[in-house]
Amino acid sequence: MGNFFQNNDNLNALEAQYEAQKIAFAPIIFQVVRTMRDLKILEILSKNKDGLTFNELSKISNLSIYAIQLLCETALSANVISIKDEKIFLTKIGFFINSDKMTNINMNYNHHVNYLGLFYLEESIKNEKAEGLKVFGDWETIYPALSTLPKKAKESWFEFDHLYSDSGFPKAIEILKNLNPNSILDIGGNTGKFASLFAKENPNISITIMDLPQQIKLAKQNIYEQNLTNISTYEANILLTDTTIPKGFDIIWMSQFLDCFKEKQIIDILKKITQTIDNSSEVCIMEPFWDRQNNETAAFCVINTSPYFTAMANGYSKMFKFTDFKKLIELSGLEIIEIIDNIGLCQTLLRCKKSK
Template identity: 70%
Template sequence: MNNGFFKNAEKLTRLEALYEASKIAFAPIVFQVARALRDLKILEILIENRDGLTIEELANKSELSIYAIKVLSETAISSNILYEKENKLYISKVGIFINSDEMTKINMNYNHYVNYLGLYNLEESIKNKKPEGLKVFGDWETIYPALSSLPKKVQDSWFEFDHFYSDSGFPTAIEYLKNLNIKTILDIGGNTGKFAMELSKKYPKIDITIMDLPQQIKLAKKNIYEKNLTNISFLEANVLLDTLKDIASFDTIWMSQFLDCFEDEQIEMILQKIKSSKNKDAQICIMEPFWDRQNNEIASFCVINTSPYFTAMANGYSKMFRYSDFEKILKKLNFEILEVVDNIGLCQSIIRIK
């Protein structure tokens, strides 16, 4: 699938290329200034004062010093967050998105609280194939068993980011599954149980089982018991270490943003285990945000730039998929691709295979 994204690099003039390089060199500073402008309510104040404010007026309304406003606003002007006209500061469309757009706010919180400190160790993570950045929060091999123990703002930002991108696809995905006439479904990597709960509430006659690590099952059980849902059960398992002999009774195997937590060799092993353990007539549905199947470059950019999180923070070896790479894995294992459905929620695609 050729979407034509990211084709401008070869067209840049020498001066344009130097400017882009300079933006990248100062990107961490611009990021933190933008976040400070948002969290210190400076952007909000300027939204409420569309006729503009002088530096002195903005300092007074924000209860910050003139020095602080000058430092923050000058970087903001250089990065198109604010603009200046007749000695007054105004918020731009970029600033409005930073302050008010839900996706931008979630991405910014995720990168600040979850990734920022750990990405200092990206080079070390690349060399060692380990999430060396995770040590800023504690001593874990991967982030997944750590999720319930992370500092609250880190945990909240992680789940908010994860749920924002996956949850948007749940309504369409649930209707898609219903049209397959499923009766029993295994949700591998069910995480906190959000997908299972949505499916259960919409179609209570479907028997749903969540399979995940013990720590995640504990979180899912707590969420599900609070909702008093009775058609959801649980299987504690590590798909890398355990056999999957208990999955033969399911007519559908579901994996939503699960396989992107593994490297190619592990994905092959997991799919091979499923293939040899499942009911011979069962179908497998995989939902992932493939960056080369997005319908716009913004979505593709956001998906691609989630990959360094996996390297530095999550596990050291997985990434977001290019569909053409994932397709090669399926063909190598002799799976038949029945269909691929794009534009599920914000950024997901569903692959149905046998």
């Protein structure tokens, strides 16, 4: 796939210093531009393609000249706006920040979920613990806390999660259906989004969601509201040594689940699964591997999700490079029989079976 970030040191000294300053001031630029978005300044500029003076923008936005100047000058330095003949214009970058769904979901996620907690990234790195999670409460990991996070943090987390996973669901459902299973175990099924979509399209195939009790509670509510009869649930913490994985399923399905764990935990989980399946069963894993993206923008987004896992989620997991993840699969007693890329925005689906 893509050979990303290979020519990133071809700058002269002044260019490199400028790029370094962009990083040093990145938190300020982020908050200024997000504020301009949320105060509708970018939207106002998008509707006035002939540009606006500072005074005109001040009147339309009901903000002071001081506020408009301060925000716009930082936005100018970040190429979010341009200024010509004393008029302010929205740039292409500004257009994407104002109108692009992915950009807005990423921005909301980083503001409401990550921003305060990432202050504790250094502690998290040293302690291998999600030290930033304390901004929301006293939990070891974010997963049991999801249903009780502050409203905007909860909404932003699920919007982010669903954007990247949901985009791959239609194609994934088609692939799984064509494998002709009678039953599927969805490990880490979360709120039941995938299971519900699959169940609606395939009423004759049974699907079981396996997850933590807090997530199963949400999944049950969603299943009940949709009156789906071919979904069942199984409450369990897969990391506990006495947790057993139910047998008899044709497909074990995991979507953006294994990236929530340490490498050793991933191997242990996959070994536990391997011990419960027979030679005819398949393990299907869908993950956004950064080195299998079809462009550098996607690779950038996937890579930079990893610090969330460190500071906020659990302190030790990350988004994987495929070549690293493949080794974990092989160590668990599985072999990859097919790799399917370009599923949704960023997903790769791995079909695995027991090693011969």
